[in-house]
Amino acid sequence: MIVWSGSATAASPFINLRRSFNAESLSSSPKKNFVFVVNPMGANGKTGQDWKKLQPYLRLKLGNDYDLSEFFTTGPCQASEITRKAIRDGADAVIAVGGDGTLNEVLNGFFEEGKPVSAYGPETGCSTALGLVPMGTGSDFIRTFGWGSDPCEAVDRIARGKRSKIDVGVVTGCSGGPRYFVNVSAIHLSAKSTFYSSKYKRLGSLCYVFGAFQAFIGHKNLTFRIKVDDDDWEILEKTTTICIGNAKYYGGGIKITPNASPMSGDLQVVIFQNFEWYDFVAKLPKLYVGSHLSEKGVSVKSVQSIEIETMDQSDEIYVECDGDCIGFLPRKFSLLPRSVEMFL
Template sequence: MSTDADSRRQRDYVFVVNPNGANGRTGQQWKKMLPDLKSRLGKDCNIREALTSAPLHGVEIARKAVQDGAAAVIAVGGDGTLHEVLSGFFTDGKLVQPREARPGPRTALGLIPMGTGSDLARHFGWKSNDSHEAIDRLVKDQRRKIDVGRVQLPDDKIDRYFLSVASFHLSAKAGHIASMYKKFGNLCYVIGAIQAFMTHENKDLRMRKDGSQWTVIPQVTAACIGNSKYFGGGMKITPTADPFNGRLEMVTLTDFKWYDFILKLHTLYQGTHVHLDKVTTTSVQTLEVEDAENKSKGRDVYVQADGEQLGFLPAKFSVLPQELDFIL
């Protein structure tokens, strides 16, 4: 009878590294940890290094690794790298299948957090940039099936997936702007939010939850759909989200003014904003959103997932329950 170690010895662990992540620090940290990684894990598996060189390159690398029957694909970097690697596991809402049947468990997703935000790592209480802790997790190889969020945009050629939080309107626009200020660390998210508010207008949006009737939600400022708790470099935006319960937590902010944001910013980090009068929460499995005035409009309402700008409304968000093996 073969053991887990025997199975790993016959298969590959593919490490997808964004060498330019965190202003180049990810590449430097990866080089420093690689000898320790090979020493502790190399005897049980083949370590394959894959460096990304362009946007969405991580999707291609991860998809090929899964098709080749890798034991695991590990994202090395921040939430952006994880987002790309995760998307490589899926096509049309279903897991990519290996070309040939191989012994052992199916390909698992792993994470070595080295980015600016590292919000999924924060949800699990992991330390970002702690290579020893990350290697310990890979050596133990404890796997659990995790929920995956899915985003579908009519004009997008591929679906996108998330493990942390997707959002639309102000929060998504703020994330887009924040990506231009990554050199300031987590402060970039505050800068993004302030700049986004300068040209922001609350909008009436039509929403349909879990296939029910369409409802107009007036003066929406932002809405976040969480598979886990954090986004924006530590904002506890969906505080009761659980990536193992088969549902997404939705938090909607309505009729916020710029001064509301300034005065209530601290509550977003504490997760206490859900008790404010202008904030509502609900649990969903699917959510469809479009502009309330005209179905063809909404081009000024940003949509993002795991900090990555995806496009604009209309959009559909859904959850794939217990769909992916994740290394905890």
């Protein structure tokens, strides 16, 4: 049975999900249950249009073997709530349909109050997998695996059913609890660029260019201190930006942490010091192919955790997580090895 349920309502955000997908129906259903969480407004509404076009192929590849449910998000953080509900009810997979932001929200739904969300009832033995149908503006996460942006290829990958455990990063020290990331988190210039890029999403991939230009206006390199793997504090002077990678790409195809992999068991930290706007322009070709690590002012660390603080408390230093600004320093970034199963 394929159930195409409607959009959530503010009064009852799970009403359609309950109707088509609940623990009682799972116990009697011989088929596996996949929940697709769709951001219809992604890529300026193109995600919703492309999703409709994909449905015949989705039915062809999965319709006979799975019970499929869709759920449209209507606001921030709703994808996480839908995901938690689906996991508790025993979903075999929750699949993000959208860009890196939608993937991040679904990923965060696999956790609550710092712990993994459990399936409904100990007798289910359910291990919910994370999936992705890329239909967003940037879709940087898929580049690490060399996947194409064709959503039909993503459906084929899900249909093959190969699941592997991947590492997940977690950011703590923020109000509202931990924030999880699967791709790249960053601070200072890169995070400020992300903040401004979000204001130009209507321009598609050009949003990253406009965001970067605006971030450079008034930017100044600052002194931070960092603590790697609970070691002693270290001072970083004239710091331009710090990127913490669980995967390789961000910003619409920049290979910022080229040694990172969500199956490596560590986070890759790339630190830029004493860079100006013209340095980034000059080195842009190297940034896109990931050959910038040997450049002057660039250093790399492989870590399990890193704490970052600003030395000047009067400065509000932006922090971003998978393309979404989540606040300011101080923060701690840690790795949760092999913590989520994903279709690969």
